[in-house]
Amino acid sequence: MSWLYLITLIPLLYAILVPLFYKYLPRIHTGWFVLPVPVVLFACLMKQIPFVAKGSPFVHTVSWIPSLNINYTTYVDGLALTFGLIITGIGALVVLYSIYYLFKEREELGNFYVYLLLFMGAMLGVVFSDNILVLYMFWELTSVSSFLLIAFWYQRKGSRYGAQKSLLITVFGGFCMFAGFLILANITDTFSIQQMIQHTDKITGHLLFIPAMILILLGAFTKSAQFPFHIWLPDAMEAPTPVSAYLHSATMVKAGIYLIARLTPIFGGNMTWFWLVSGIGLITLFWGSFSAVKQVDLKAMLAYSTISQLGMIVCLLGLGSVAMYYGPGKGTVLYLTAILAAVFHLINHSTFKGSLFMVVGIIDHETGTRDIRRLGGLMSLMPITFTLAIIGSFSMAGLPPFNGFLSKELFFTALLNTSQLEIFHLGKWGLLFPVVAWIASIFTFIYCMIIAFKAFMGKHYPHRLVKKTHEAPWGMLLPPILLAFLIIFFFFNPNVLAQYLIIPAISSILPGFMETGSIEPIKAWHGWTPELFMTMGVVGLGFVLFILLPKWSKLYGWLPVRITLNNIYDQALIVTERISERITRKYMTGFIRDYLSYILLFFVVALGGAILTLNSFTFNPITNSPIRVYEIILCLTLVASALLVLFARNRIVAIIGLGVMGYLITGIFVIFRAPDLALTQLVVETVTTVLFLLCFYFLPKMKKEISKLGFKTSNLLISLGVGFLVTIMALLAQGNRLFLPISWFYENAYELAGAKNIVNAILVDFRGFDTMLEILVFCIGGIGVYTLIKLQLTGRKNNGLKE
Amino acid sequence: METMMAIVIGILFSIGVYLLLCQSLLRIILGISIISHATNLLIITMGGLKTGGPPLISDGFFSYTDPLPQALILTAIVINFALTAFLLVLAYRSYAVLGTENMEQLRGNDDE
Numbered sequence: 001m002s003w004l005y006l007i008t009l010i011p012l013l014y015a016i017l018v019p020l021f022y023k024y025l026p027r028i029h030t031g032w033f034v035l036p037v038p039v040v041l042f043a044c045l046m047k048q049i050p051f052v053a054k055g056s057p058f059v060h061t062v063s064w065i066p067s068l069n070i071n072y073t074t075y076v077d078g079l080a081l082t083f084g085l086i087i088t089g090i091g092a093l094v095v096l097y098s099i100y101y102l103f104k105e106r107e108e109l110g111n112f113y114v115y116l117l118l119f120m121g122a123m124l125g126v127v128f129s130d131n132i133l134v135l136y137m138f139w140e141l142t143s144v145s146s147f148l149l150i151a152f153w154y155q156r157k158g159s160r161y162g163a164q165k166s167l168l169i170t171v172f173g174g175f176c177m178f179a180g181f182l183i184l185a186n187i188t189d190t191f192s193i194q195q196m197i198q199h200t201d202k203i204t205g206h207l208l209f210i211p212a213m214i215l216i217l218l219g220a221f222t223k224s225a226q227f228p229f230h231i232w233l234p235d236a237m238e239a240p241t242p243v244s245a246y247l248h249s250a251t252m253v254k255a256g257i258y259l260i261a262r263l264t265p266i267f268g269g270n271m272t273w274f275w276l277v278s279g280i281g282l283i284t285l286f287w288g289s290f291s292a293v294k295q296v297d298l299k300a301m302l303a304y305s306t307i308s309q310l311g312m313i314v315c316l317l318g319l320g321s322v323a324m325y326y327g328p329g330k331g332t333v334l335y336l337t338a339i340l341a342a343v344f345h346l347i348n349h350s351t352f353k354g355s356l357f358m359v360v361g362i363i364d365h366e367t368g369t370r371d372i373r374r375l376g377g378l379m380s381l382m383p384i385t386f387t388l389a390i391i392g393s394f395s396m397a398g399l400p401p402f403n404g405f406l407s408k409e410l411f412f413t414a415l416l417n418t419s420q421l422e423i424f425h426l427g428k429w430g431l432l433f434p435v436v437a438w439i440a441s442i443f444t445f446i447y448c449m450i451i452a453f454k455a456f457m458g459k460h461y462p463h464r465l466v467k468k469t470h471e472a473p474w475g476m477l478l479p480p481i482l483l484a485f486l487i488i489f490f491f492f493n494p495n496v497l498a499q500y501l502i503i504p505a506i507s508s509i510l511p512g513f514m515e516t517g518s519i520e521p522i523k524a525w526h527g528w529t530p531e532l533f534m535t536m537g538v539v540g541l542g543f544v545l546f547i548l549l550p551k552w553s554k555l556y557g558w559l560p561v562r563i564t565l566n567n568i569y570d571q572a573l574i575v576t577e578r579i580s581e582r583i584t585r586k587y588m589t590g591f592i593r594d595y596l597s598y599i600l601l602f603f604v605v606a607l608g609g610a611i612l613t614l615n616s617f618t619f620n621p622i623t624n625s626p627i628r629v630y631e632i633i634l635c636l637t638l639v640a641s642a643l644l645v646l647f648a649r650n651r652i653v654a655i656i657g658l659g660v661m662g663y664l665i666t667g668i669f670v671i672f673r674a675p676d677l678a679l680t681q682l683v684v685e686t687v688t689t690v691l692f693l694l695c696f697y698f699l700p701k702m703k704k705e706i707s708k709l710g711f712k713t714s715n716l717l718i719s720l721g722v723g724f725l726v727t728i729m730a731l732l733a734q735g736n737r738l739f740l741p742i743s744w745f746y747e748n749a750y751e752l753a754g755a756k757n758i759v760n761a762i763l764v765d766f767r768g769f770d771t772m773l774e775i776l777v778f779c780i781g782g783i784g785v786y787t788l789i790k791l792q793l794t795g796r797k798n799n800g801l802k803e
Numbered sequence: 804m805e806t807m808m809a810i811v812i813g814i815l816f817s818i819g820v821y822l823l824l825c826q827s828l829l830r831i832i833l834g835i836s837i838i839s840h841a842t843n844l845l846i847i848t849m850g851g852l853k854t855g856g857p858p859l860i861s862d863g864f865f866s867y868t869d870p871l872p873q874a875l876i877l878t879a880i881v882i883n884f885a886l887t888a889f890l891l892v893l894a895y896r897s898y899a900v901l902g903t904e905n906m907e908q909l910r911g912n913d914d915e
Contacts, residue, residue: 591907631804638815639811642818642819645833654829658833658836665844672868673855677873677880688884699904718820718824719816726812726813727812731806734849747860758859758867758870759858774878774882789892
């Protein structure tokens, strides 16, 4: 299967065809043409499972930019394959769902599916790339495609706001991550993740170990919507529901989790890593589930629940990284449970959250609202949707017989194991983990009940809804039904999944551990354990609180709007925009003189600075040619005439001064043995003076420059600086002759070109083309002059003098 | 001679740049002319002064001054002429249309 490396490119290449389908086959929904892509890719990846499960990852390297050591290396191991299957599997279901969700008459389907395929390819690229630079490229591509998909209904203000927010936050994280990657690459001298893992000892001892870790975690946390960067995810719900189900719950937001899992072999076992990852995960878990309960929009509720579940997976990965501290051995098998739970929950979350998003999409599609205050009594109208909602939310709440129960139990086991540990100050703080997570689970239970019952039970109010409600078409029901089937299937056969996907994934997160120990098979019933009592407590307390919700929901008002994270983000954005506008207005004055002075100042500072720092000033007056008295007089007159131009109060005086300058320069050319130049200068100067005299009649009288002293002083300083620098440069060039002149070649002008005048030979023979182009420039100038005089633009005010 | 020329060129550059930064369009054109004169002198000075006879092949001389800077300057003089002519007409035209030649008043437009 050596062509597996093409798998990331197939969606990207296929995306090129989509606009053609959309344009030339408008009668068929474009989604039908897109559907085969994820299905075929899913099948291909399924065929890889036996090879990868045996422990032989697929590796293929295409050298891309060999000079920079950037290779397009595809590395498919257990972890990557698990993600790949989720991406293609959920992708196929989402495409099928979207065919019924988006109307082909109204929506710009061509754009939608191009973005979707772009995302699919980019996401596969993220999980399959071994080279961190390629991974980073795909990582940012997922941000961009997410931006485009959130803003799909760009007419809405909310969509644009959400898209901008997600892009700003995730790309900020992406840049940080890139910096972290470069530090890692600098330490290990390689861009390959697998080779970095082999040089872990070099990294852990390095001074930049912690900065690199924090930078990379910033990338992962922003992408995976971890506290306090989670604020973009609820606003991203403005995207069409298939997009929310796909990008913002099942795949893209898990890219951060993928990165944490992938880099655990490098950073795991370190205390900072442990506390950052599991601590932030725990906070996110709590805050997400706590905030979810107060939402009234079903999709926003799901968004917060996604945040919370992502926090849980991140927390588990942090807890599991302890195993790296102990190293492979018999005792560490206990901590592998955390990683097992993480990967298992990752898969489970994709199934139940995907189906729940689709259910909410169905409710939105069929009733026209997602507001739980307006919904009610849909149970009898939409029985299948109701069943699906029950399955999805009970699984999320961690109830049997659904897969969420198993991973929740494993989560509790991992927490209880961690609280027993004595390292990393866990003796003091370890108990925090089970307690906070338990409270968070109660809130999780409450919002799951809200999702399951608020919309479906109670009284139906048809007048509050936009549309007449009925059951969704089969095409929309089929994808969530398939996911619901998987939810139940995984509960009864968790070990099939464990054997083929989870254990290979664990062995790539914690390499070398699976050889020494084995994981106990996942069981639904494992006796009267503390975990079970915890679950029972969650259900009991959660149910009571759910019933009493109207009584205590006022508690949510305690946090003033002013200090919410969203408000801080908004204010920061406004302030940044205002400051940058103010700064820009300060230097972009629209006054040419200011721009010129920036350029000249830069010229003075850069060149002057270079001369000073390089200390290269050598001045050698001995090679100078002798000076005669009349030369001094000539030069002094030249300077005097230039000053005359400068101080002239009258136009004629200035023009005459300039003319005098030109003729004096003619004299200088004669002294410098340049007869051709002298002749040309003489002619040109005469014509120029005539031209000036012709034109000045049409120009206003020269006024005294009325300007502030500061303006004049800065002009004076800049011009003195430039003049001084030019003198220095000229002297410097005299003192440093690095190369022999090439002019001896032209001295054979008579033999080569049959000319006795060397300058003429250069112009018309040796560099004949240059002269031709010079004539062209001259012609363009002439045409410009002619048009400016002759062409009368109509429609403009012409309050000047007529010719 | 080269040192003296370097100083003269520096002074000319200062004067030219000062005029270039002025508000009046006519002064700016004068400044550009002075700068181009100074540049021509700079180029010819860089080539070395009076190192031989004029670059005309004849029996009298065995060494010539460097012909290459002279060829460059010859081109530059002509181009400068075209540039000056264009600028002058541009100044005339903008004064005719806009009624001012003060750069302070010629900034931007409403679309910016």
